[in-house]
Amino acid sequence: MDDEHIDLYSKIYSIKNLVQAWKEARKGKTQKNYAKDFEKNLRFNLKSLHEELENQTYKPKPLKTFILRDPKVRKISKSHFRDRIVHHALVRVIEPIFEKIFVYDCCANRKDRGSLFALNRFHKFLRKATKNGRINTFCLKADIKHYFQEVDHGILIDIIKRKIKDEKVIRLISRILENNVHDNPTGKGMPLGNLTSQFFANVYLHELDRFVKHGLRAKFYIRYVDDFILMNFSKEKLISWRGVINVFLLENLKIELHKQKTKIISLSRGIDFVGFRNFYHFRLLRKRNVRNMQRKIKLFNEGKTSYEKFFESFQGWNAYVKWANSHNLRKRIIKEISKTNPEKRKSLKNSF
Numbered sequence: 001m002d003d004e005h006i007d008l009y010s011k012i013y014s015i016k017n018l019v020q021a022w023k024e025a026r027k028g029k030t031q032k033n034y035a036k037d038f039e040k041n042l043r044f045n046l047k048s049l050h051e052e053l054e055n056q057t058y059k060p061k062p063l064k065t066f067i068l069r070d071p072k073v074r075k076i077s078k079s080h081f082r083d084r085i086v087h088h089a090l091v092r093v094i095e096p097i098f099e100k101i102f103v104y105d106c107c108a109n110r111k112d113r114g115s116l117f118a119l120n121r122f123h124k125f126l127r128k129a130t131k132n133g134r135i136n137t138f139c140l141k142a143d144i145k146h147y148f149q150e151v152d153h154g155i156l157i158d159i160i161k162r163k164i165k166d167e168k169v170i171r172l173i174s175r176i177l178e179n180n181v182h183d184n185p186t187g188k189g190m191p192l193g194n195l196t197s198q199f200f201a202n203v204y205l206h207e208l209d210r211f212v213k214h215g216l217r218a219k220f221y222i223r224y225v226d227d228f229i230l231m232n233f234s235k236e237k238l239i240s241w242r243g244v245i246n247v248f249l250l251e252n253l254k255i256e257l258h259k260q261k262t263k264i265i266s267l268s269r270g271i272d273f274v275g276f277r278n279f280y281h282f283r284l285l286r287k288r289n290v291r292n293m294q295r296k297i298k299l300f301n302e303g304k305t306s307y308e309k310f311f312e313s314f315q316g317w318n319a320y321v322k323w324a325n326s327h328n329l330r331k332r333i334i335k336e337i338s339k340t341n342p343e344k345r346k347s348l349k350n351s352f
Contacts, residue, residue: 013053021088077191
């Protein structure tokens with residue numbers, strides 16, 4: 001009997017799995033008060049979670065919602081720390097089942113499938129589609145309208161049921177999804193910020209991946225969460241595919257392409273994808289990412305952000321920006337920081 005039909009639920013609430021889930025949930029959060037509070041009585045808290053899940057009395061606590069402006073405005077809903085442990089416990093068990101069916105070029109929220117992987121695949125496809133820049137090729141750059149807000153719970157559960165036959169697991173998933181219901185009482189939507197939301201985003205859009213790869217037989221296709229790229233030398237073919245894909249999304253997943261953000265562009269003009277503007281032979285950082293760092297520099301220079309917090313942010317930004325042709329940009333940014341903080345110049349230059 002294969003993985004889909006055995007007792008998965010007991011694997012989720014096993015103490016061994018919950019301990020590993022706790023370790024994953026606390027990564028990068030060990031100094032947070034909520035993590036410390038949970039760990040003051042770790043054995044008792046994990047045992048309580050184990051018993052609640054085993055007895056099917058587990059109920060998630062209300063989400064904590066806040067607005068993040070970094071750089072665009074996003075509504076983030078944070079789960080309680082104990083609920084995040086449950087999310088990790090669930091995903092640890094069911095993710096391997098879905099990993100077997102995900103297409104190779106489904107990126108984000110997967111091991112070894114981050115931004116750099118997506119960028120490298122984009123440039124590999126660009127070279128192949130254009131025959132190393134010898135022929136003009138077009139790109140369908142698509143975005144799904146209000147994706148996380150519009151995911152239909154009923155459709156998502158039906159998709160999951162094709163691979164997961166354990167009804168107790170399905171009930172747990174439903175309970176997690178319904179925790180967002182006070183925010184969206186229509187049976188739709190997943191909160192940004194949950195591990196489960198990130199995982200379910202790929203499960204839901206696997207239907208699109210399969211349709212594009214096997215139905216349309218598109219060669220050059222990459223999806224990064226709800227953004228996706230299709231390349232073809234024929235602009236007419238991409239126009240046709242855009243219409244067909246939108247019909248498929250509306251009829252099968254009750255979502256649609258964003259009219260303003262879905263465009264067909266010549267690859268020679270450069271394509272915005274995963275934070276960079278990508279050309280044949282180079283890539284540039286998107287202007288909004290530069291403006292975002294300049295805003296943080298301003299706050300730092302005005303003494304509104306500590307050096308430790310700013311330096312951590314700068315290091316992450318600097319590592320990301322190195323993927324672009326950005327040598328002069330990074331020099332200019334360091335110079336901008338050093339104007340009012342000359343004593344920090346050396347440590348910043350060391351990370352260059």
